[in-house]
Amino acid sequence: MTTHLDPYASSRETTEGTVFSVTGGDWDSLVSEIGESKEERIIVNMGPQHPSTHGVLRLVLELEGETVTEVRTGIGYLHTGIEKNIEFRNWTQAVTFATRMDYLSPIFNETAYCLAVEKLLGITNDIPERASVIRVMMMELNRISSHMVALGTGALELGAMGPMFFAFRDREIVLDTFEEITGLRMNMAYVRPGGVSQDLPAGMTTKIRDVVKSLRKNFEDNAKLLIGNTIWMKRTEGIGYLDLAGCTTLGITGPVLRSAGLPWDLRKMQPYCGYENYEFEVITADTADVYGRFLVRMAELEQSLRIIEQAADKLDKLEGQPVMVADKKIAWPAQLALGADGLGNSLDHIREIMGSSMESLIHHFKLVTEGFRVPAGQAYATVESPRGELAAHVVSDGGTRPYRVHFREPSFNNLQSTSAMSEGGMVADIIGAVASIDPVMGGVDR
Amino acid sequence: MTTAQLLGQDPGWLIAVKAVMVFAICVLSTLMAVWTERRVLAKMQLRTGPNRVGPAGLLQSLSDGVKLALKEDIIPAAADKVVFIIAPIIATAMCFMSFAVIPMTGVVNLFGRKTALQLTDLPVGVLYILAVTSIGVYGVVLAGWSSGSTYPLLGGLRSSAQVISYEVAMGLSLVAVFIYAGSMSTADIVGSQHQHLWNAIVLFPSFVIYVISMVGETNRAPFDLAEAEGELVGGFHTEYSSLKFALFFLAEYVNIIAVSALASTLFLGGWHALPGLGFTEQWLGGWFTLIWFFAKVNFFFFIFMWLRGSLPRLRYDQFMKFGWKVLIPVSLIWILIVASLRVLQQEGAPRSAILAFAAGVVIIVMAISSLVERNKEKVRSADLPEGEAPNFPVPSLPNVQSINVSGGK
Structure with a gap:
């Protein structure tokens, strides 16, 4: 042949x-x-x-x-057709799909998509500050829960059972917070085009501060489990080596790139959601190996906590402000409210559309059944997800549904460094190398 | 009367009874060990562990065993059937056999006869244990080979290399004990420790080497490379199911108990009580010594669990390097020192000469270790030769304030 x-x-x-x-x-x-x-x-x-x-x-x-x-x-064993499905749902419903791609960082998927849609709608500057601050806080909480999985399962794959349970303890704390805010632990479809789906429950900022406090204490324990452990160092130092040239050749971003010494973090380089107003540092390492990536992730946790604290302070100042864009042609009509029988449609809103305002009813009906229209064109928005640059490329033909939504998933791009990192090493080193890339197959296959 | 003579008077029926007892003790302690391990690990890891079946979940491992036995037994099409079936039998049988020479009690009264809970006392008892456990390795190797698939093969190969190398280190660590006790019989070694000090104190380096190599020998974390679930799925037993898998499971735990029992016998005074608590040995007509013995065995078992709960797994080559380049040379040097001291003592050298010799050895060891340490620094600084400049354009580092967590190494 x-x-x-x-x-x-x-x-x-x-x-x-x-x-x-x-x-x-x-x-x-x-x-x-x-x-x-x-x-x-x-x-x-x-x-x-x-x-x-x-x-x-x-x-x-x-x-x-x-x-x-x-x-x-x-790859391809977890292909779910999310990008294609999005083309058959309206702009708001697409969030529900996007959030399920990289299931460890749902808020980032939602935010990247919503930022792109907002860019197309031309309302980027109309997003209420409170909504942006909530988004930032949620993203940083999510970064912690995602890094906890990366560190915990990474350690488990190298044979250390203990750290996994400690990491998941902290992840649980974050997921419980998510549940309290959004009603769901994962895949919460909380960030919507125009803002977020609902405001924080009363007294949430105090709780967030407690969460930050307990997480900070727990992180100290977690660090003790692995940092300096001789076997851990032997298994990670110099393993999965990929230097800066290698990273840039393969289009690697996130902790893997930063472990090679390049302080490339979109939160600093191309701020979005008002990240320029927060004080935090970009974490780098120059070992370009599994240990460097492990250290980068560990140190990023603390930076996330700092951002969350600042966000909580801002939220206290912005108490009572809207969390959805003012334009009633885009904003989801109803806010959820807690009734006697649980969380549901706000009774005030139902009273208004059913009893007093015909126009409100029409708006509600049009928005919920058909959705809003987005001007024809295309937009590209990026966020720094726990795994690297996550971007949404959104194309609209002017209708109520996206013409095409494509995601630049960091897991997908980072995964191609597997061979570069592990060829020539031992079998056991592949495991460490892949764990340090931290790919999420849901994101790779979409 | 020595233990060997005492055991020699046992009638046939008593030997049979004791054999059954040894078997029962092994199986029972496996059941308990699995439960204990799960509960203790759970405590270390913010979990509860099994607590549903029986009081405090005590019957969990029993029900798991029954469940395993009732599962469908699968023999892969590519497997070599005969060897595939024989392998778990070899592994399990050999573990039980090693228990025959372990003295578990002092002199006790069993069905009206004075005897000790020890099946037999061979003059070469410890060598017998080493021999039997190395036959047990065949079970693992054959299981890996006969499964006819890649993961078990890799697991089996790893395991055989591992057990053979660690058997060397283990054997060498025992030589010092033989020199000191002047016997290879387990009962005599226990007796000699009762007269002097525990070997764990006198022969501390041997003790440490033995404890490390017993973890390597039993394929347990952090040396569980043969069944590294992160790399090789299940290692040599990937293709096993049902009772055959249960046999491997049983073999692993009996093996752990056997090496722990050997460690207690050779280094922690066997069934004797802690120094100063000798009066307890008479309690319950001597049977209380069984409790002392199992307390010591459990101490080692706890070390196993502790290691598993806290350490990552070593890589295969690192593990072999550790065995051949650290444990074996250190054992050899240590044997040299012990033998010299012993000869000096027996030749009637004055106490000052022995002390001077020991001091000289300590100084030499310290000098060597500091040299090695300095050499290591040198190697580290001369790390990685300058490679070619990358021919892919690398971005200049942007002017962003950043924290370098690796300390700019």
């Missing part, structure tokens, strides 16, 4: 060009390909069902003894 067969996808020529069909059953072709080489190698198929490939990542390894000679990553 003259043409090289792609081991992952057979192809056929059609009038529209080459069509690839990605299927399973590629195993035989891979094995036979290897079988032709003279060296003694074995192929190990790691995943998609494997304890430590972060959900359903598939790694095809070529081993010489315990040394890894080649790593190929296979």
